Amino acid sequence: MSASSPLFDAVRDALAAHGRLSVDARALSPDTDLYESGLTSQCSVNVMLALEGRFDIEFPDHLLTRSTFSSVARIADALAQSGAA
Amino acid sequence: MRPNYLGLLRRKTSPHEWIGPLHLRGFDVRRVSARASGWSGGGHNGAMLSFHLGSAAGSAGVPCAPDGQPWWPVGLGVDLVHLPRVAQALDAFGERFVQRLFTAQEALDAGAQPVVRVERLAARFAAKEAAIKAFGLAEVGVNWRDLEVARLPDGAPVLRVHGRAAAVLQSRGVAHWALSLSHDGDHAVAVVAIVQPAVPAQAAP
Numbered sequence: 001m002s003a004s005s006p007l008f009d010a011v012r013d014a015l016a017a018h019g020r021l022s023v024d025a026r027a028l029s030p031d032t033d034l035y036e037s038g039l040t041s042q043c044s045v046n047v048m049l050a051l052e053g054r055f056d057i058e059f060p061d062h063l064l065t066r067s068t069f070s071s072v073a074r075i076a077d078a079l080a081q082s083g084a085a
Numbered sequence: 086m087r088p089n090y091l092g093l094l095r096r097k098t099s100p101h102e103w104i105g106p107l108h109l110r111g112f113d114v115r116r117v118s119a120r121a122s123g124w125s126g127g128g129h130n131g132a133m134l135s136f137h138l139g140s141a142a143g144s145a146g147v148p149c150a151p152d153g154q155p156w157w158p159v160g161l162g163v164d165l166v167h168l169p170r171v172a173q174a175l176d177a178f179g180e181r182f183v184q185r186l187f188t189a190q191e192a193l194d195a196g197a198q199p200v201v202r203v204e205r206l207a208a209r210f211a212a213k214e215a216a217i218k219a220f221g222l223a224e225v226g227v228n229w230r231d232l233e234v235a236r237l238p239d240g241a242p243v244l245r246v247h248g249r250a251a252a253v254l255q256s257r258g259v260a261h262w263a264l265s266l267s268h269d270g271d272h273a274v275a276v277v278a279i280v281q282p283a284v285p286a287q288a289a290p
Contacts (some may be wrong), residue, residue: 042170049178049185053178065224066224
């Protein structure tokens, strides 16, 4: 998956809107640690809800881990596994 | 160190259980309160004890089992939630926020009055996050609805565990835990501790 794929961009959008990061979400590289960038568990839930709403999917329980939300790439991968197109 | 006898904790109503006499060496008992909770999934009923211990004067306060072996809470989790964030999430996602994270009963318990609803949902969310930390479930991946806050008739909060989370706890031999909630101003907080009794529960005479 390229760094500018639609899923990556959607993740960055959700992080910009709901992540409350200490860095510019839209400039995030795919593997930057989001928790080191200020993501809290409460905000990761909001990011999750935003993405689930945008793609009309639900992340399966086994993907609701802390590490899933640790980077743009990991979230995008989880979206792909959850059926987001 | 002299033994201290905490006394019998009596059965009240189901799902409380008989707990036999507890002996904890080296402590002056300051305050004892008993709560009981059950957890579903696998047909097990767990008894949860909540007790407050003062340490013997001058001691380091390390809890000791009767055989002198130290024991500790084997899991502890805390979470602090900022109420305006919860209010914003409700504004942004509406009922989807509630249905995704909370059981029907939790949503009911939160009530309809907006300010109180935010407080109660925030405390319950904090409880779920505290439980995930205490139980070490962060990398297991569990549904927040599998960790449910309920209220006993006396108002004490208890954590009921369902589904896959319950199966994981059962496989790890985790059977007893305690929950406490609080909120003040713009924040709600929850603490969950896995506890182990110093002696096994004894059958009622």
